Structure formats: structure tokens, C-alpha cells
Amino acid sequence: MNITPLDILYKYYGYTSFRKGQESIINSIINKKDVLAIMPTGGGKSICYQVPALYLDGVTIVISPLISLMKDQVDALKTMGIEAELINSSLSANEYNLVLENIKNDKYKIIYVAPERLDSLDFINLIKYKNISQVAIDEAHCVSQWGHDFRVSYKRIPYFINSLETRPIVTAFTATASDEVREDIESVLNLNNPDIYITGFDRENLSINVVKSSSKNRYLLDYIENHKNESGIIYASTRKEVESIHEGLSKKKYSVSKYHAGLSTEIRKENQENFINDDIKIMVATNAFGMGIDKPNIRWVIHYNMPQSIENYYQEIGRAGRDGEDSECILLFAPGDIHTQKYLVEVSIENSDRKRVQYKKLQQMVDLVYSNMCYRKTILNYFGDSLENDCNNCSNCLNEGEVVDKTLDAQMVISCIARMKRGYGATMIIDVLRGSKNKKVLELGFDSLSTYGIMKKYSNEDLKTFINTLVSHGFLDIVENIGMRGSYPTIRLNEQSLKVIKKEIKVEFKEAKVTKSR
Numbered sequence: 163m164n165i166t167p168l169d170i171l172y173k174y175y176g177y178t179s180f181r182k183g184q185e186s187i188i189n190s191i192i193n194k195k196d197v198l199a200i201m202p203t204g205g206g207k208s209i210c211y212q213v214p215a216l217y218l219d220g221v222t223i224v225i226s227p228l229i230s231l232m233k234d235q236v237d238a239l240k241t242m243g244i245e246a247e248l249i250n251s252s253l254s255a256n257e258y259n260l261v262l263e264n265i266k267n268d269k270y271k272i273i274y275v276a277p278e279r280l281d282s283l284d285f286i287n288l289i290k291y292k293n294i295s296q297v298a299i300d301e302a303h304c305v306s307q308w309g310h311d312f313r314v315s316y317k318r319i320p321y322f323i324n325s326l327e328t329r330p331i332v333t334a335f336t337a338t339a340s341d342e343v344r345e346d347i348e349s350v351l352n353l354n355n356p357d358i359y360i361t362g363f364d365r366e367n368l369s370i371n372v373v374k375s376s377s378k379n380r381y382l383l384d385y386i387e388n389h390k391n392e393s394g395i396i397y398a399s400t401r402k403e404v405e406s407i408h409e410g411l412s413k414k415k416y417s418v419s420k421y422h423a424g425l426s427t428e429i430r431k432e433n434q435e436n437f438i439n440d441d442i443k444i445m446v447a448t449n450a451f452g453m454g455i456d457k458p459n460i461r462w463v464i465h466y467n468m469p470q471s472i473e474n475y476y477q478e479i480g481r482a483g484r485d486g487e488d489s490e491c492i493l494l495f496a497p498g499d500i501h502t503q504k505y506l507v508e509v510s511i512e513n514s515d516r517k518r519v520q521y522k523k524l525q526q527m528v529d530l531v532y533s534n535m536c537y538r539k540t541i542l543n544y545f546g547d548s549l550e551n552d553c554n555n556c557s558n559c560l561n562e563g564e565v566v567d568k569t570l571d572a573q574m575v576i577s578c579i580a581r582m583k584r585g586y587g588a589t590m591i592i593d594v595l596r597g598s599k600n601k602k603v604l605e606l607g608f609d610s611l612s613t614y615g616i617m618k619k620y621s622n623e624d625l626k627t628f629i630n631t632l633v634s635h636g637f638l639d640i641v642e643n644i645g646m647r648g649s650y651p652t653i654r655l656n657e658q659s660l661k662v663i664k665k666e667i668k669v670e671f672k673e674a675k676v677t678k679s680r
């Protein structure tokens with residue numbers, strides 16, 4: 163009787179079924195097709211290339227960027243009785259020679275190789291005539307300049323593959339789903355008409371909540387007080403913010419540690435280990451924390467600030483609930499977060515094309531936050547994955563807020579922007595609508611517009627939220643203007659705005675419950 167992938171799964175891993183998506187990916191590979199699989203962190207990528215590695219004749223080479231992750235994977239495979247080894251800078255010369263000797267004797271089924279080692283001649287000369295069934299590239303977005311983690315060493319991969327006598331099946335795995343990255347992976351790695359899978363993004367056990375809180379600190383403290391025996395991560399966007407949250411919680415004697423790029427490698431390592439070993443319950447961190455962390459019992463992730471993109475957000479909340487148990491993800495949002503992220507994009511990215519891409523991603527994140535739709539569905543759509551029904555487990559699905567007609571208010575905003583003629587940023591528009599006596603407003607003569615001061619009843623923050631909501635629902639556009647002091651976003655009218663003015667369409671939003679504090 164022929165052994166099947168499912169037999170292999172059961173025999174080595176002890177699992178009785180594949181997860182959604184895994185089986186089709188494995189079938190493509192064993193039918194000798196190249197594959198590009200986009201699966202979220204924790205989605206079960208490793209099994210997708212490891213099971214075919216065991217099924218097919220010959221050796222699978224896995225290219226992986228992180229030494230620690232490689233070691234974990236190889237140790238796990240060895241424990242399962244699979245002949246696996248790794249080649250990276252952690253090997254001594256003797257160990258390396260021993261591995262080469264074993265390759266010569268066809269000892270291994272799976273070899274993990276660091277990309278930096280791919281041009282080692284000893285290795286290439288030995289491997290090129292061997293029966294290589296598959297080259298699997300983990301974290302394949304590292305080949306892309308568009309990705310958030312570009313690595314020059316990944317450029318060596320196509321040369322390595324070309325140096326082999328027979329072209330193996332090439333499979334690429336990543337959690338990054340943007341079109342630019344996907345296209346880059348296909349072209350840089352020369353994938354041969356690959357089967358493309360976008361799958362497994364849904365993490366049913368994570369509840370997704372956006373809290374538009376006027377007091378983040380109050381919310382955070384209440385939450386932690388009620389969840390202090392659980393393991394959780396607080397993400398903040400700057401080191402300074404991490405330090406200040408950490409200090410606040412330490413003073414209150416919570417079991418808390420911190421992680422950001424400003425700490426020494428040793429301290430970071432120590433803090434991370436304390437968290438993983440449950441010696442510390444709460445980790446306050448920037449997005450520098452988390453890659454490769456497989457801690458099963460993280461029960462909650464709180465974003466103290468809105469992240470820069472939906473990819474970042476989903477990757478970060480994806481660290482919760484890896485054991486499958488229900489876990490809570492809470493994004494504490496204030497409009498000021500948008501400003502902070504714009505500033506971070508502005509100072510951290512030089513290349514103007516990349517900057518544009520990042521601004522677009524940021525806008526998509528903002529749109530998500532202001533959306534009325536099921537958050538899970540919106541996120542899955544963003545990644546190209548799908549969900550049939552609303553999840554009934556996110557704060558939009560569970561928010562019993564009423565749908566309110568905001569057409570009149572929208573008309574005021576739109577006609578004001580129309581009267582201001584040139585494109586201005588939200589701040590200026592808000593000033594005019596609220597009747598500010600700000601010097602610039604008066605200089606430009608906006609105090610004589612009929613719309614000057616017509617929205618006085620709105621607070622500055624509320625009006626900002628309202629305008630952002632109009633943008634995220636497509637009633638207004640944001641256009642980047644290039645000025646003397648760099649680029650800045652201006653708000654412009656579009657076809658939808660004109661329809662609102664002409665009373666052809668209504669503007670209806672679900673009124674969110676504004677959480678002051680709990």
C-alpha cells in the first residue's frame with residue numbers, strides 16, 4: 163500500500179488531519195509543481211514543506227533566515243526521528259565537515275541552510291549532483307525590496323538553484339501578502355508557473371477589538387488588573403512609549419518586562435526568555451519583538467498605538483493564542499496615532515516609492531480602524547483570503563451601536579472643502595469648520611466663507627474622527643501633496659462627495675460606543 167501525506171503527518175507529527183490549505187499545498191508539491199504559499203505566522207507552514215520532503219525521494223533544502231528558528235525546527239525534526247541537519251554560522255569547522263560527509267553519504271532528508279551559506283563552494287560542489295527534491299524558501303518575503311525585512315543574502319538563492327544539475331521543485335513561504343511582495347518573490351526566485359495559495363489567515367480563536375478610547379492608560383490599567391495572571395504583550399510604536407508604559411506598570415508592581423531595539427542584545431535576550439518561560443507575565447515592546455516567538459499561551463495582545471499596516475497588525479496579534487485557546491486582541495486607537503505613524507514613515511523611509519507604498523498601507527490600516535464592517539472579514543479580504551459570514555466575534559460585529567444618518571454633517575464638511583478651493587490638510591479644514599481665529603485661517607480669508615464655524619458643536623477630536631471616517635468610507639480622498647517641507651496629505655473631493663452634496667446618496671455610520679474608561 164502506498165504511503166500518503168496524511169500517513170506521514172500522523173506517523174511523525176501525531177496529527178490526525180491537515181489544517182485548511184495545507185493539504186492542497188502539499189498535493190501541488192508532490193505533483194512536482196512550484197508553490198508560493200502565503201500563510202500567516204502560526205498557520206502551519208513548516209508542515210507544508212516538511213511532509214513533501216518526507217514523501218518525495220531525495221533531499222529537501224530549506225532556506226531560512228533565523229539561526230535560532232532553524233535550530234528549533236531541526237531539533238524538533240530529530241526528536242520525531244527525521245534525519246535533519248542545519249548549516250549556518252553556528253557550526254564549527256569540524257561540525258561543518260561532518261555535515262558535508264553525511265550529505266555525501268545521503269544521510270539526510272531535510273537540510274536547513276542559512277542563505278549566507280549558499281555560495282559556499284564545498285557545499286555547492288557536493289550538493290549539485292545530489293538528488294534534491296525540493297528547495298523550500300521560508301520567510302520568502304526577504305527577497306523583496308518591498309518587504310519589511312529585505313535581506314541581500316536572499317538574492318543568492320536563484321544562483322544557488324541554477325547551480326544544481328537538475329532543477330528541483332521550488333517552494334516559497336511567507337506571511338506577507340502584498341501584491342508587490344508576491345510579484346517580487348515569483349520573479350526574483352524564478353518560480354516556474356507556481357500554484358499560489360493564500361490560506362489559513364483566519365485565526366478563529368482571536369477576538370479582534372478596536373477601542374476608540376479617550377483614555378488609553380485608564381483602559382490599559384483596568385484591563386491588566388483584570389488579566390494579571392495571564393500572559394500578554396503590549397505593543398507601542400516608539401521606544402519612548404514602551405519605556406513609559408513599562409515604568410508605569412513596574413511601579414504598580416505588575417510582572418512586566420520590556421523589549422525594543424534600544425536595549426542591548428543581552429538584555430533583550432534575557433527579557434525575551436523571561437517572558438517565554440513565564441517568569442514574567444507582561445511584555446511591553448515595539449514591533450522589534452516577536453519574530454520567531456512560538457509561545458503558546460499568550461492570552462492577549464494590546465496595541466497601545468495603531469500599527470503602520472494591516473500586515474504588521476495581523477502579524478503582531480498572531481502571536482496570541484497559538485495554543486488554539488481563545489485570546490483577546492485590543493487595539494487602542496486615538497487619531498493622534500495616525501500622526502505618529504506618518505512621522506515614523508517620513509523619518510524612517512528614504513526611497514520615495516517605498517514611502518508611497520507605506521503611506522498607502524497606513525491608510526488601509528486607518529480605514530480598517532474606522533470601518534463598520536466585520537473586522538475579521540475586512541482583514542481576511544485584505545490578505546486575499548475569504549470568510550463567508552461575519553465573525554460575530556469582533557468589536558464591530560458585537561457592537562450594538564445604531565446606524566445613524568450623518569448626511570447633513572457630511573454635506574457641511576464637503577461644502578466647506580469645496581469652498582476652500584485648493585486642497586488643505588484636515589487640521590485647516592477643522593479650523594475653518596469650527597470657526598478658529600487662527601492666523602492662517604484669517605489670512606486666507608476663510609472666516610468669510612459661509613461654512614466658517616458651522617460645525618462648532620463638534621470637538622476638535624470628534625471632527626477629526628468624523629473626517630477620517632468619511633475618508634475611510636470613500637466619501638473623501640486623501641491626496642499627498644508635495645510641498646517645500648516634504649509631502650503632506652490633503653483632503654480632496656471625489657465623485658462620492660459630489661453625490662452626497664446632490665443628495666443622491668446618504669452617509670450612514672454605525673455610531674461606535676465611545677469608551678471613556680471602564
Ligand code: ADP
Nearest residue numbers: 177179180181201202203204205206207208209
Ligand atoms: P508557521 O511556520 O506558519 O509560523 P508552524 O509551522 O510553526 O507555523 O506551525 C504552528 C503550530 O501549528 C505548530 O505548533 C505546529 O505543530 C502546529 N500545526 C501545524 N499543522 C498542524 C495540523 N495539521 N494539526 C495540528 N497542529 C498543526
